[in-house]
Amino acid sequence: MTDLQIFETAGETELKILDAAKKIFSIKGYDGARMQEIANEAKINKAALHYYFRSKDKLFELIFKFCFKKIYNNLGEIIEKDMPLKDKIKFMTENYIDFISKNQYLIPFIMTELAKNPDRFVKVIKESDVKFKSENFINQIKKEAKAGNIKEIDPFQLFMNIISMCVFPFPAKPMLCAILGISELKYKKMMEERKKIIADFIMDSLINPVHRE
């Protein structure tokens, strides 16, 4: 049910609160979230909130750290997998679109809060003790390019292309629906279709023989 098992020492009430806080903070952001609303969501008294977590700031930091790690670890796991490039790209896109579908608010939340307050979280991120192991993926790209199996491309740019095409349509959904005049339903169907086609779109670009004269 909940994904907050990380907080191993937390009792039942604390978990209820954390769950509620995750929901409210990730939807409304730090500034828009109200302690009262979190209390209601957790079906608990507002005073109990402060009893357990002392302040809004402290509670928020816990949630932010948790969400950041979740995104981070998911990406890390995907990118470290040991498989052929073509399979990996297929795996990355499908897995990532799935992950985001199931965690609609996660990316916009972290993206927004990190943008609003870049330095506030330098310490949070350092504390999280995360070191992205991208060498595997980066080297794989370079090797395939050198072998002539794909075209030359900056691995970071490729990585960014993949992530962009998977992630952006989700936080941008309301904006794109508004701009393009698309209904929620049609948009949802497009996203399902998208899962199938992105990997091909990328691979077609990478193995295009035109650029290997």
Place this chain on the structure above:
Amino acid sequence: MTDLQIFETAGETELKILDAAKKIFSIKGYDGARMQEIANEAKINKAALHYYFRSKDKLFELIFKFCFKKIYNNLGEIIEKDMPLKDKIKFMTENYIDFISKNQYLIPFIMTELAKNPDRFVKVIKESDVKFKSENFINQIKKEAKAGNIKEIDPFQLFMNIISMCVFPFPAKPMLCAILGISELKYKKMMEERKKIIADFIMDSLINPVHRE
């Protein structure tokens, strides 16, 4: 200097306020923005703010509408241009990355506020009286595909791919820098490089002969 000439009836003081409000709202969002801060930024008294715009809500709606239209019109202009597909994609990507570079906060602002409050702005958007003219672009894709010049692809998906790869790296900058362990400077250089390569990445995928057996 300012881009708010749209408010034709606005006097000098009103423009100063609107400029300040745009800056503060787009950086901090509705919930994070303080009327006092907007007043300071405009070098004007807080009471004058309310004298001119009555309430935070009313001021925010003006700014939101303005920013939404700006994104919308820019996209519309680009997509309606009458030129060959290859040139258009080159033009779209370069132009859009430029536009976003110069308006760093615009996209995340509209994206976030629209996501936080989808129905609040249904009326705003309807009032904006905007109808996206995508037929030109959509038909162009279909025609080129039928002629065998590019592979078959859903025009909306292609459109989404282009926009995603141009836009996402900007709102996601702090997050990606944090996750990938890249410095601000290196990221900026990557974005410049990006402007040159995105169009090729897309065209390579579209004209890949592998899929036209």
Place this chain on the structure above:
DNA sequence: GTCTATAATTTGATAGAC
């Protein structure tokens, strides 16, 4: 139109009974 002062409201946080 612009300012100072202040009202009215919201909201994070705490005291203290049980």
Place this chain on the structure above:
DNA sequence: GTCTATCAAATTATAGAC
């Protein structure tokens, strides 16, 4: 540990002098 009642601070909004 949990609740009610309440404080203290912040913030939107207005009144009224100039």
